Amino acid sequence: MRIDILTVLPELLEGPFSHSILKRARERNLLEVHVHQLRAYTPYKHGQVDDTQFGGGAGMVMMVEPIALAIESLQQQVSYDEIIYLTPDGERLNQQIANQLSLKNNLLLLCGHYKGVDERIRQHFITREISIGDYVLSGGELAAAVLTDAIGRLIPGVLNNETSALTDSFQDNLLAPPVYTRPAEYRGWKVPEVLLCGDPKKIDEWRHEQSVLRTQERRPDLPEA
Ligand code: 6GU
Incomplete structure (x- = not known):
């Protein structure tokens, strides 16, 4: 399985997949995790990826264009089974969803920030929206790490008999x-x-x-x- 993660804070996602079970999964080539800096895809100056919201109100919104360009660029190389947006108003993650997603080949995870992403991204690119619980995080990165861990350990061949998921x-x-x-x-x-x-x-x-x-x-x- 391949998981791509699109984020403005790739630093947050360097540690979590380099230890223990997920490290072994990557070493056995059962799991690939690629983290991408969203700012690398923006057509705006100074790596700008967010702007104030139409209609007024506090908080910035992630712009449609950098995300659209980033997703389309990644889609040139990978055909994604799901493009998942991590957001507190998504479907609440549970074991059944993790089981389902562990059977896919390629996933793209989009991490939200600030007030979230321009709604047009959700309408035109996102195939699934997931929350990890009823509380608010400062961004989707830790949620993406949680989701990747929950999925990654279920990929066939990752766990051995001793760590079997059947008894979780x-x-x-x-x-x-x-x-x-x-x-x-x-x-x-x-x-x-x-x-x-x-x-x-x-x-x-x-x-x-x-x-x-x-x-x-x-x-x-x-x-x-
Ligand atoms: Cl996916 N994102 C954020 N920002 N907060 C959350 C969440 C996601 N799931 C629960 N809280």
Whole structure:
């Protein structure tokens, strides 16, 4: 999979994909991430990419032309399955959306700033709009990083058996069960007996029970599995 990210703050996106699971995904050529500076595509002076809004009001709006030119330039090289705009008024990201997007080949992510982008970009280029939750960030970059991480780890071949996504929280709309490792007792705090019994069927049953309990307690809003 290839993910292109269009942003005025590429510096913010240098770190997040160079560690751990996503680093391995890139080294195995299962994931390519390319970050592009939007200012490089503007026809205006001094790298200008935003302007005051028509109709008045506080806050700048990202201009249509730099973004249109940037997207079209990237489209010369890559055929995108989705062009996604990260925005607080988008569809709220969940595991199901991440699962869907992990099956695509090429994604372009557009990071918004200020008051957002000129509406004509949304009408004519954007195929999907995603928010990462009901709070406001200063820009779409951290949201793009969150989305890329959530998608990247699901690409077939990225996770191994030990890190399998099948047992993640939210797969099947269930939270993950509690986990323990050595020592079996610390300061008198004991690991649940069943996990030491060696019977895989019993252990699976216990884990499922714990998942259901945890989900009822903490996330009664999740649709029932
Ligand atoms: Cl995608 N962008 C911004 N600026 N804020 C957000 C968001 C996105 N998702 C939640 N808050």
